[in-house]
Amino acid sequence: MKAVYCTAYGSPEVLKMVDLPKPTPQANELLIRIHATAVNSGDVRIRKADPWAVRLFFGFSKPKKPILGGVFSGEVVEIGTAVTRFKVGDAVFGSTGMSFGAYAEFKAIKETAALSLKPESVSHTEAAIIPFGAMTALHFIRKAGIQPGQKVLIYGASGAVGSAAVQLAKSFGAEVTAVCSASNADLMKQIGADSVINYQKEKLSVNNTQYDLIYEAVNKLSFSQSIKHLKKGGVLILGAAGLPQMLRAGFARMSGRKVLTGVIKESAEGMNLIKDLIDDGKYQPVLDRTYTLNQIASAHAYVDLGHKKGNVGIQVTAD
Template identity: 60%
Template sequence: MKAIVYTKYGPPEVLALKDVEKPMPKENEILIRILATAVNSGDWRLRKADPFALRLFFGLTKPKTNILGGVLSGEIEAIGKDVKRFKVGSPVFGTTGMSFGAYAEYKCLPENGVLALKPNNISHMEAAVIPFGGTTALHFLKKANIQRGQKVLIYGASGAVGTAAVQLAKYFGANVTGVCSTLNIEMVKSLGADNVIDYTKEDFTQNGETYDVIFDTVNKISFYCSLKSLIKSGILILSAAGMSEMFQGIWTSMTSTKKVLTGVISEKAEDMIFLKELIEAGKLKSVIDRTYPLEQIAIAHTYVEKGHKKGNVAIVLTDK
């Protein structure tokens, strides 16, 4: 099968299209023919080993896993003898977890993985871009116990996590303020945001407003200025936090009435089923900025790494 392989950390050019062995499903696994995947911030960070500490987990001098890609949508081509949840031919979407491997034509995953049947009202391309931002936003909003009527500010509202967070917070009944650049204001409004702040013209931490929850999806705002814009018992969500922000968050949660949520998300099949139901009910939609074929994934990485994409960048695999 065709796959995008990298054997050393570095710029997008380390990604190369190669022929590799097609996987075979174990007794509890399904074999998915991948029709679409996506390039997310986690992909380029792993490609570069940025921050350097990633090497401690994924390979000190070179990557232990040679095929990146954490999300997919496709069709089940084969199943192991013990599989009960899925059938051959079923369309599925989901995440690959720490096994990665979605930058390829095929991927084996356990039937109890983070998977669900693909929503019947969207394409594989639209389905593939949902899991990264969708599961991240859902994890943190549920952890913050979002309540109807709460004021929620989402910084980086036009990115993969941000576009999902705006829609999910609205679904949970929050009053949502999105923060983005001038070019993305109308798009964020179209997702249901009640208010939109253009960060190039206004600093939300200086406008006197306070919020029940502030969700920083891009790790680009001042930690302490954000705390000042929270109510006394408010929650600061840092989904893209570095180590320093994590330690600051632990200290703040221990020493004040405000709470900071960071860390690695937990993904469950139930989350994918929930997102599927929202999509089919018209409550959640994909936001796709650009689309590339698998062989142009280095170009996609270059674009995503610049940090200015609207929503998601999809990779479509052709059937050869």
């Protein structure tokens, strides 16, 4: 099968196409023929070893798991002897989690992983781009105990995680304010934001609005600004926090606000919930650009710029 190896930490040129044997599924695994994957901020962070601590977890001099790619949409082509949830021919989409390996034509994955049947209304590329943002935003929004009618601010709303957070907060009945640059304002309205703030020009709150929940998705808003606009008893999600922000989280708890950080957990239950929202027309894929697997270095170079609108899809086979 064709796959893409991350041969070293560095610029997009470290990504090289290789030929490998097709994986064989274990008893509890499915073999997926991958039709599409995506280039997410998570892949880019590993490719660049950013932050440096990536090397402690993923390999000191180069990634120990050289095939990146954490999401996929495709077809089940083989099943292990103990598999019960899926059958050959099922179209599925999901996340490979920390095993990565989706920059390839095939991937063997446990049937209990974070995957679900693919909604029929979306293409494989549209399905593949969904799990990264959706699983991340769902984890934090549920942990925050979001309630209908709450005022929610999403900062960095036009990225993969932000655009998922806007849609999920709306589906939980919240009143959502999206913060992004002017060029993304129409997109935010289209995915359901009640109001939009241009971070380049406007203040964070009109008439001193205080929010019940602030989801800081891109680590660009200062901690003091976040707290200033958060109600007492409110929740601040620092979804992209580094160590300094995590350390300050303790201080915020003392000031009567709760701060959520950390690494997310994905699940099949979460993926099924996202599938239902898509089927009900309450969640849509936000696809910026699509590249082919051969063009993956160009896709990484685009994501490196830090201003993608939602997600970047990778077509592995024709959709």
